[in-house]
Amino acid sequence: MFKFPKATIPLLLVVALAGAFVIADAQSYPSHYGFGKPATVAQQEAWNDDVNGLTGAGLPPGHGSVAAGQTLYEAKCAVCHGDFGEGENRYPVLAGGNGTLTSARPVKTVGSYWPYAPTLYDYIRRAMPFNAPGSLTNDQVYAIAAYVLNLNNLVPANAVLDAKTLAAIKMPNRNGFINEHLKPDVHAVACMTNCKKSVTITSDLARTLGITPNETGSTPDERIITGSGPAAGPSAAPAGGSAKHVASAPVAFSQIAPIVAQRCAVCHAAHPTEAGFSAAPMGIMLDTPARIAALASKIKQQAVTSHRMPIGNMTGMTDKERALLGKWIDQGAKIH
Amino acid sequence: MNHDEQHNPPKKIGRLGFLAKGATTIAGAALASAVPAAAAGETNPFAPRSPGMDELGETVIAHPYGMPIKYEASVIRRNVPFLTATEESSVSFTPLQDLDGIITPNGLCFVRDHGGTPIIDPAEHRLMIDGLVDRPLVFTMDELKRYPSESHIHFTECPANGGMEWRGAQLQSLQFTHGMVHCCEWTGVKLSVLMKEAGVKPQAKWMLAEGADAAAMTRSIPVWKALDDVMVVWSQNGERLRASNGYPVRLIVPGWQGNVNVKWLRRLKFGEEPWMTREETSKYTDLLADGKARQFAWIIETKSVITSPCPENPMKGKGFTEVTGLAWSGRGKITRVDVSTDGGINWHPAKLQEPVLSKCLTRFRFPWEWHGTSALLQSRAVDETGYVQPTLTQLRAVRGTNAIYNDNAIQTWHVNPDGKVDNVQVS
Structure with missing residues (x-):
């Protein structure tokens, strides 16, 4: 710090000199810095992979058919879909769910919920398949998007999609969204005394439901997504091998039905009977033979290969029951 | 359990542990001779001598990057395996029940x-600014860090925090009902500075933020917010970002739901x-009862929640109990928190702990005399815009029960006469 003898220098001069010093030494922040480099056209083109769902802007050249999409979907998507959830308490099925958005069990799919078709292209290209994002060609993405839209009856089976035809699709739930919520929609008042006459506990399941993880509840083998198919394929079974292996006496559906009814369908049903479940968890229902058969591979994954279900084994599924389920599924999950 | 055992639990090394260990050293043998007089009595009038006083401790460089002591090993992030199909597209929760103050330690910040x-x-990473700009730019991390920086403390919350509770009380845990929130001091450059560098065109109304992860996470943010208080940050709580929080660079969008703070x-x-x-x-849209979202x-x-007592922090005995918790608002500062012990019939103002900052966790405290009877503890926050945290009933009346996201309802903890604390919902 400079010192100015106050006795000899007028105060105004002190201020003026100090001000000049500050400007010369510290400076102010400039209005422009210029630290980045100009992005070249080639760089911008390489990075520019976004597609605008609203307008379709950014959809690349190329095309894909529903038929090609089916082949790709079965090879690259079917192994996970159904199981790949975002964890928001619902199951992200890709098709169906129409008319369910106002129900107690909304099923939000591409067909029932997604407002814009180009978003499907953008997301598949950027993030799918889950274990190999960015691996699909533009034509493959068009084909898979076409197949998923066909599963939702939004394009015919002979459809071929490209930038123009994909952007032209009007999704059923296009007008289902209310935009931008900058003002509060709930208006409470901060009452301080005698705010209500009495209080009753309306939900106290948390203590008894038994789904809160504890320190022993989570093990690595509960991870589901592997992308590698069944853990024990046909090649794992030695020809004419051990008597313990699945290739033994057939398991009838009549043996399976009561297990699923008692251990699974108390929650996984259109109208769950288990206290606290007002709707089927993740939208998965195991309350009819057809539904059980359709979800056989999932049952195996969740309750046989892993013991992820029933959650906390709250319904007490036994190891013998799990083995029987696995056997029935390995034999083709026949219901007749 | 007698008084002494309460203060000297067997698992810790007490007087006997010291003697057994000390006897093996010369110094210990010398000290041991002085001990019996004190040890002879039923109770030790002196504080037990810590074993750390009898031998050299660890060197100052034994842990070049320090970690919590082993006795705090239970203070960790946890996940709920059944919530998600994979552990990559998933979430781990902050252990709010174990934290004091308002800052979340970096290793405990929830990860979504x-x-x-x-x-x-970082040497390979680039940030590009393009689209409707006069000068499309690409930055290395070194170039980015040359810009003038600012530091601000903000909370970040995933809007799915509490999403399991819309239909009923399901998770018996503060960590799992409220742990998708953290609060850090973020350091970086104001986005408005970079926007000026690139010359954002007047017709640009929206900005797409894209992440370099396997999901190539993308969110649209209006330009008015980007110009307001959004930051491009490289540090949290004084050190470089953790990988799980966006290393080497992420967006901080103060007060807005976590997923737009693109990592x-x-x-x-x-x-x-x-x-x-x-x-x-x-995703991240709230389905209402009428089918619109x-x-x-x-x-x-x-929003607010009492962090002690809670299911993980049961009552420690009758008498004085300091009820404490956290409150936050994406619209600005918290101005008031009220606490109820009777399920919302009567409310009492809690004390706000300084600092009280905008779009930041605020710690509150409330002195309570617990008589060993059943109680329903709640907290209710008010922010500087006058917004009052609603009850779940009020929230459901507007949003229904299918929303999943943006559950900011008042939380109720049921204190049982035995001291256990349950997650419940009340009328």
Whole structure:
């Protein structure tokens, strides 16, 4: 710090000199810095992979058919879909769910919920398949998007999609969204005394439901997504091998039905009977033979290969029951 | 359990542990001779001598990057395996029940990834600004860090925090009902500075933020917010970002739901319309009872929760109990928190702990005399705009029970006469 003898220098001069010093030494922040480099056209083109769902802007050249999409979907998507959830308490099925958005069990799919078709292209290209994002060609993405839209009856089976035809699709739930919520929609008042006459506990399941993880509840083998198919394929079974292996006496559906009814369908049903479940968890229902058969591979994954279900084994599924389920599924999950 | 055992639990090394250990050293043998007089009595009038007083401790460089002591090993992030199909597109929760103050330690910040945590070499990372700009720019991390920086403390909350509770009380745990929130001091450059560098065109109304993860996370943000208080940050709580929180660079969008605070930021593109990405259409939209969905409900509304007592922190005995918790608002500062012990019939103002900052966790405290009877503990926050945290009943009346996201309802903890604390919902 400079010192100015106050006795000899007028105060105004002190201020003026100090001000000049500050400007010369510290400076102010400039209005422009210029630290980045100009992005070249080639760089911008390489990075520019976004597609605008609203307008379709950014959809690349190329095309894909529903038929090609089916082949790709079965090879690259079917192994996970159904199981790949975002964890928001619902199951992200890709098709169906129409008319369910106002129900107690909304099923939000591409067909029932997604407002814009180009978003499907953008997301598949950027993030799918889950274990190999960015691996699909533009034509493959068009084909898979076409197949998923066909599963939702939004394009015919002979459809071929490209930038123009994909952007032209009007999704059923296009007008289902209310935009931008900058003002509060709930208006409470901060009452301080005698705010209500009495209080009753309306939900106290948390203590008894038994789904809160504890320190022993989570093990690595509960991870589901592997992308590698069944853990024990046909090649794992030695020809004419051990008597313990699945290739033994057939398991009838009549043996399976009561297990699923008692251990699974108390929650996984259109109208769950288990206290606290007002709707089927993740939208998965195991309350009819057809539904059980359709979800056989999932049952195996969740309750046989892993013991992820029933959650906390709250319904007490036994190891013998799990083995029987696995056997029935390995034999083709026949219901007749 | 007698008085002494309460203060000297057997698992800790007490007087006997010291003697057994000390006897093996010369110094210990010398000290041991002085001990019997004190040890002879039933109770030791002196504080037990710590074993650390009898031998040299660890060197100052034994842990070049320090970690919590082994006795705090239970203070960790946890996940709920059944919530998600994979552990890459998933979430781990902050242990709010074990934390004091308002700052979340970096290693305990909740992690919500959509395609796993990428490990990115900062030397290879680039941030591009393009679209409706006069000068498309690409930055290395070194170039970015030359810009003037600012530090601000903000909370970040995933809008799915509490999402399991819309239909009923399900998780018996503060960590799992409220642990998708953290609060850090973030350091970086104001986005408005970079926007000026690139010369964002007047017709640009929206910005796409893109992450360099396997999900290539993308969200649209309006330019007015980008110009307001959004930051491009490289540090949290004084050190470089953790990989799981966006290393080497991420967006901080103060007060807005977590997923728009794009981690591993690689591109900001300016345009005229929102992009309507998957994460802002099929996800992170709040389905209402009438089948319509709230989209772009970015602002985290005023919320609070009592962090002790809670299911993980049961009552420690009758008498004085300091009830404490956290409050936050995406609209600004918390101005008041009230606490109820009777399920919301009567409320009492709690004391706010300084500092009280905008869009930041605020710690509150409330002195309570517990008589060993059943009680229903609640907290209710008010922010500087006058917004009052609603009850779940009030929230459900407007949003229904299918929303999943943006549950900011008042939480009720049921204190049982035995001291256990349950997660419940009340009328």
